[in-house]
Amino acid sequence: MECLFCKIAQGEMNTDILYKDEQIIAFRDIAPQAPSHILLIPRHHISTLNDLAGDDTKLMGHMTVIAQRIAQQIGIAESGYRLVMNCNQNGGQSVFHIHMHLLGGRQMCWPPG
Numbered sequence: 001m002e003c004l005f006c007k008i009a010q011g012e013m014n015t016d017i018l019y020k021d022e023q024i025i026a027f028r029d030i031a032p033q034a035p036s037h038i039l040l041i042p043r044h045h046i047s048t049l050n051d052l053a054g055d056d057t058k059l060m061g062h063m064t065v066i067a068q069r070i071a072q073q074i075g076i077a078e079s080g081y082r083l084v085m086n087c088n089q090n091g092g093q094s095v096f097h098i099h100m101h102l103l104g105g106r107q108m109c110w111p112p113g
């Protein structure tokens with residue numbers, strides 16, 4: 001069965017998209033864990049962080065810079081936010097197409113659960 005986030009990247013789902021370019025898209029998480037909860041994904045399929053290759057360095061840097069820009073745009077940059085990427089079972093990954101969580105709008109806890 002085709003990957004859920006590949007379908008979102010291909011525009012096949014009814015998703016609240018905040019940003020897109022030729023490499024990545026960003027959209028609101030369907031089950032937000034904070035007042036602001038946005039996911040950033042690469043358009044092409046990468047299952048887990050373990051599958052990143054050397055030439056994904058630019059992609060990962062780009063994703064981080066766009067996350068920062070979105071945080072500015074939605075007004076959580078100064079109050080603060082958290083970027084999270086979960087990997088495999090112990091990391092709590094449930095969708096196997098890499099994604100960066102941008103979470104903000106409330107005080108985050110440490111250590112994370």
Ligand code: AMP
Pocket residue numbers: 004013015028029030031032039085086092093094095096
């Ligand atoms: P993770 O547990 O790190 O793999 O995160 C997967 C995230 O994808 C969760 O926060 C889900 O709420 C979110 N999610 C699952 N399906 C959708 C969807 N159709 N649209 C937006 N977010 C989704």
